[in-house]
Amino acid sequence: MNISDAAQDSGLPAKTIRYYEEIGLVHPGRLANGYRDYSDQDLHKLRFLQRSRGLGFSIEDCRTLLSLYEDHNRASADVRQIAKAHLDDIDRKIAELKSLQTTLRHLVHQCHGDDRPDCPIIEDLAGPSA
Amino acid sequence: MNISDAAQDSGLPAKTIRYYEEIGLVHPGRLANGYRDYSDQDLHKLRFLQRSRGLGFSIEDCRTLLSLYEDHNRASADVRQIAKAHLDDIDRKIAELKSLQTTLRHLVHQCHGDDRPDCPIIEDLAGPSA
DNA sequence: CTTGACCTTCCTGTCGCTGGAAACTTTATG
């Protein structure tokens, strides 16, 4: 199977699939003409990567997860630990964003937003008016 | 005032301040020895940038906000629009992250996480087991 | 035989810095 079909099948852009090969995540064979040739196993890997990336795992996490995926003697604890760390990361990011959201919501709410120059947003950004 | 004092005062690393000059956000004067010399106005701008970046505005947004900050004939509507767009962006990001959070939380919860290989997380990443 | 759709590699750009090297000046210490 050539790269555009693999792209279709996995939901990843061809560019991304080539990049994944470059960084050693997949190792498709080559046809006589130099074209990449994706096996069923390669396709499984690509789909796995598409799903993992879709859940926000870093490429390095994906690399580890992929090796665990292929290791039938894996310990589920290893998988869980990676997922848990990622979840904690997401929790932190949400907390940060919520804090920004609260601040910005207040500022946007307070600004009348007309053609006059006085603006609580600018005042806040300018710093403590003290 | 030299760069490390400006860094101290603004809360920005010296490297970042130099970078901001390189991309045209600040234009400090120079002393005879070639050292940068930050005026009060420069310091105001740096503090403004520190606060704006801290609220997650992009550099380009900061550039616009800075020009509005300095334009005493600005329309607050222009400021508000930028802040509102950024807020909408944050709302979207929070929604995305919450969706990932829900999925990951379920998966992490379902995985026993011991030394056995069977793992709902890996199964989910491998795709519809259908 | 030509057209157009593939495929290949290689290089550049994204965003917002951060780290480091090499060379200068200034300040502090012996």
Added chain:
DNA sequence: CATAAAGTTTCCAGCGACAGGAAGGTCAAG
């Protein structure tokens, strides 16, 4: 006064995870 340490300058490289595009080879259809 000499030297060492600290501060400054410029420039160049790298991060993550690709995306865009150029130049060229290959293949299937009409």
